Structures are given as C-alpha cells and as structure tokens.
Amino acid sequence: MGDVRTIDPQEQWRLLIGGEWTATASTYEIIDPNTTNVVGHAPDATVADAEAAIAAAKAALPGWAATSPAERGAMLQRLADVLRREAPTWSALVQAETGATINVAETMQVGPNLADRYGQYAIPRNLDRAEMPVTQAASALGPAGLVGAAVYRRPVGVVACITSYNFPLVNVAGKLAPALAMGNTCIIKPAPQDPLAVLRLGEAVVEAGFPPGVVNILTSAGTEAPAALISSPDVQMVSFTGSSSVGARIMADGAPSMTRVLMELGGKGAMVMTDDADVGKAVGAIASVWGFHSGQICTAPTRVICHRSKVDELVSTLGAVAGMLKVGDATERDTLVGPLVSEAQRDSVEAFIRGGVDAGATLVCGGERPDLPGYFVAPTLLADCTADMHAVREEAFGPVVVVLAHDGDDEAVALANDSDYGLYSYVYSGDNARALRIAQQIQTGNVALNSVVPHPDAPFGGFKRSGIGRDRGIAGLEAYSEMQSISWLA
Numbered sequence: 001m002g003d004v005r006t007i008d009p010q011e012q013w014r015l016l017i018g019g020e021w022t023a024t025a026s027t028y029e030i031i032d033p034n035t036t037n038v039v040g041h042a043p044d045a046t047v048a049d050a051e052a053a054i055a056a057a058k059a060a061l062p063g064w065a066a067t068s069p070a071e072r073g074a075m076l077q078r079l080a081d082v083l084r085r086e087a088p089t090w091s092a093l094v095q096a097e098t099g100a101t102i103n104v105a106e107t108m109q110v111g112p113n114l115a116d117r118y119g120q121y122a123i124p125r126n127l128d129r130a131e132m133p134v135t136q137a138a139s140a141l142g143p144a145g146l147v148g149a150a151v152y153r154r155p156v157g158v159v160a161c162i163t164s165y166n167f168p169l170v171n172v173a174g175k176l177a178p179a180l181a182m183g184n185t186c187i188i189k190p191a192p193q194d195p196l197a198v199l200r201l202g203e204a205v206v207e208a209g210f211p212p213g214v215v216n217i218l219t220s221a222g223t224e225a226p227a228a229l230i231s232s233p234d235v236q237m238v239s240f241t242g243s244s245s246v247g248a249r250i251m252a253d254g255a256p257s258m259t260r261v262l263m264e265l266g267g268k269g270a271m272v273m274t275d276d277a278d279v280g281k282a283v284g285a286i287a288s289v290w291g292f293h294s295g296q297i298c299t300a301p302t303r304v305i306c307h308r309s310k311v312d313e314l315v316s317t318l319g320a321v322a323g324m325l326k327v328g329d330a331t332e333r334d335t336l337v338g339p340l341v342s343e344a345q346r347d348s349v350e351a352f353i354r355g356g357v358d359a360g361a362t363l364v365c366g367g368e369r370p371d372l373p374g375y376f377v378a379p380t381l382l383a384d385c386t387a388d389m390h391a392v393r394e395e396a397f398g399p400v401v402v403v404l405a406h407d408g409d410d411e412a413v414a415l416a417n418d419s420d421y422g423l424y425s426y427v428y429s430g431d432n433a434r435a436l437r438i439a440q441q442i443q444t445g446n447v448a449l450n451s452v453v454p455h456p457d458a459p460f461g462g463f464k465r466s467g468i469g470r471d472r473g474i475a476g477l478e479a480y481s482e483m484q485s486i487s488w489l490a
Helices: 047-066 069-098 102-109 112-120 168-181 196-208 224-231 244-257 279-286 308-324 343-358 409-417 432-439 473-479
Strands: 015-017 020-022 027-031 038-043 129-136 145-155 158-162 185-189 215-217 237-241 260-264 270-273 303-307 362-365 380-383 400-406 424-428 446-449 481-489
Touching: 015 047, 015 196, 038 069, 038 196, 047 145, 047 158, 047 185, 047 215, 047 224, 069 102, 069 112, 069 168, 069 196, 102 168, 112 168, 158 168, 158 224, 168 185, 168 196, 168 237, 168 473, 185 224, 196 215, 224 244, 237 244, 244 260, 270 279, 270 409, 279 308, 279 424, 303 308, 303 409, 308 362, 308 380, 308 400, 343 362, 343 380, 343 400, 400 409, 409 432, 424 432, 432 446, 473 481
Parallel strands: 158 185, 158 237, 185 215, 237 260, 270 303, 270 424, 303 400, 380 400, 424 446
Antiparallel strands: 015 020, 015 215, 027 038, 129 145, 145 481, 362 380
C-alpha cells in the first residue's frame, strides 16, 4: 500500500458535473462515527445542480453509446489501474466517514476487490444473439417465408446510481462498471453520510480519461436533488441500493416517466440450522453479524432458525463468542466491532433491541451502550424469539442476532419464508443434499450452503421487498441494457 493520504477537514470538495469540478453554495458536515469529529464538508447539491448533471449525461450519451465495447473496456481497465494505485491511499478517509474498522476499510472498502470490479467489466462481452429461423404461413400480414431474427442489447440511457452508506465505493463499482460497459452514462448520488471517498473516485475517473459527462457525481444531505434525478424524464433508469421503504418511494416518483429500476433493498437473512448442523461452523458465520461492519450488511444472517435440539448449545456458544469480540476504537488493529454510521442509526438499533425484549425475547448479551465517544452498540443476542416479533420481522441493520427454534425441516422452511424480505439466506446441515433441498424451498434470491462466502459472478438480488432485478456478472450487463429484436422475412 502506498502512503495513506491525510484527512484535511478543511479541504474544499466539489461536485463532478460534465467533466468539471463544480462548487456549491452550501456544504454539510461529515461526521466520523468513531469519534464524532468532523471529517470534512461535503457539497450540498441543489436541484439546479442535478439538472446540470442530467443535461451533461444526456449530452454525452450518444457519443459514449457509439463508442465500441472494446474502447469502453479499455477505459474501464485504465480506471481499474488508477484505483489499484490510488484507492489504498484513501483508507483513512473511508474509515473515518464510514466508521468501518481499519481492517475492513483496507481489505473490503479500498482493497483489490474494488479495482477488480471495474476490471471484470473491462472485458467486452457480446450479449447479442440470433433466434432460430421459423417458417411463416401466408396471412393477411404478408406472404409465406422463413422468418429470422436477431436480438441486440442496447444501452438504457442515462442511469442514476443511488448508493448505500455501508460500502460506498464498492457499491458504486457494482453499478457504474456494468452500466458504463453497456454504453450508458451515469450520475452517481452516494449516501449522505459518507460521500467523500466517492468524490475521490471522481478524480480517478478524470485521470482515466472518461469523456466529460459520462460520469457525474452529486452529493447532498437532503432529498431535493435525488428526487430531481428520479423524476426527470431524461433519466431512463435508477439503480438503487438501500432500504425497502426508500425503494418504494423511488418507484413511485419514477412511475410517471416509466423509469426503469434496479433495486437491491433490505434483508432479514435467515440461517436454517438442521439437527445435524455443525454448531461451531454456524457460530463463526453468525458472529460475522457482529464483527463485520457491525451488522450493517443487508446479507447478514441475522435471523437464526435453529433446530430445538441445538438451540441451547448455539445460544451459549454465541454468548461466549460475543464477549470475546473487542468493541472499540475502529482505528485499532485488534478492534472487531466498530460504531454504527450515525447517531440516528445507533438510536434506531437500540430501540429495535428494546422492542424485542418488551415483546418477550430473552436478552442473552448486549443491549447496552458502550462507554465510548462514538455511535456504538454492543454485540446483541436475542433468544426465545417468535415469528410475530418486530425484532424477527424487520431489519435492524446493526449488530443484533435473533434466534428462533424449529422442530423439523418443513417448519424451518416455513419460518424462513415467513418474511417480507428475501435477499440472502443460509442453510447449515451435515448433509449437503439435505441442505440443497431446503435451499431450493427458501424464497430468497440467494442461498449459501454451510458458508457465508458468495460467488462474485452469481446473479445477486432479492425476492419480495428485497428488490427488483439482478446484478453482478453477466446479469449486471443485462440489467443495464434494453433488448431490441430485429426480424426479417427470407
């Protein structure tokens, strides 16, 4: 890793619009969740700024769409190369504005995975295809003959990429790389809590040589600028990662223009444990809710559905593990549980825990506020839960695990599916064939067997309130394209 760039709270940040760095009339503070100190002052974009970004993206669209896939891929590869050199130097900034532990910041926020996401889409892929010719009898429509057809993938147009706060750079990459590879132009709107590293990304975009207007970046604390993006008839698609409630509002605001949407929304990940599950392996996976970005992960296994014969062992082991996890200064190497992103999020998680206890759940550990300056919540375990509890049904987005008991596979599947969410689930069993049978009955877009490691190219997205559409791999390219069929009579 190169020298880490120091954080200057007085640095003058600007929006990237049409290839130009644009100052705003006002700014807002970015707070370090670990210390509550000011990290910097982000530009607060107005509706006029949003309209300027839309105009720039619209103007750049014909030229970028007409650029060959090979040339677009070469540009993405240059961006990947710049990120491999520069992104590791942003680790202190990303850590300070997200509150991630320094280990997570260095490996998951600005590590090689970030550049790889752009490099993956630098390789041109031809998604066009031909349909088998079919015979057509004579009719009022025309003479008989052999009908052929070709199906082409075309850019959607101007894409608004509205991203979440937990992994700002990586989340942008998952949208921006396939969208650009398909010939779309983009307007990035990062989450208000931690947008500064995304503005650093803008510097890399400029250095890589993207034409002006192909990539634009807006930051704002309010809703007016993103609302202007969503409702504009000149924005053809909104790609959003965040809560289900905000996703619903985006769909409603874009409906008059029939705006295309790609939604990766909330989750309440179920982990089904059978009577032959390895408790030790399952505990390691469940503990990731606490130790990996303090549970601020939509795919986290926060809802454990454990066979009754294993519940006591599971709960006692989890309680012991929770006590071993250091909660503290996110910049210290041995810290495993850092802060939540904001005071509002901490307060929301604390209320979530209180609600679970009031509803009858047993507080095994956690629940208290650590004596630390930032926005911390201790690793929390709620046992003796039932399916009707708010703590079981809704997403905490914090270091909270709930445990329910089941008496057999059919009941476990029913409990897993008794949810408004369907993003990511897990099955732990000593029999892989049994695990697969259970997985195939669970109503989620993704299921992992005896593991929490996802396949990077497998389509990713959710059922029910967890989203619309799929991204990653080939599915990502397809998501940012429209299909055009051209037929002819031979």
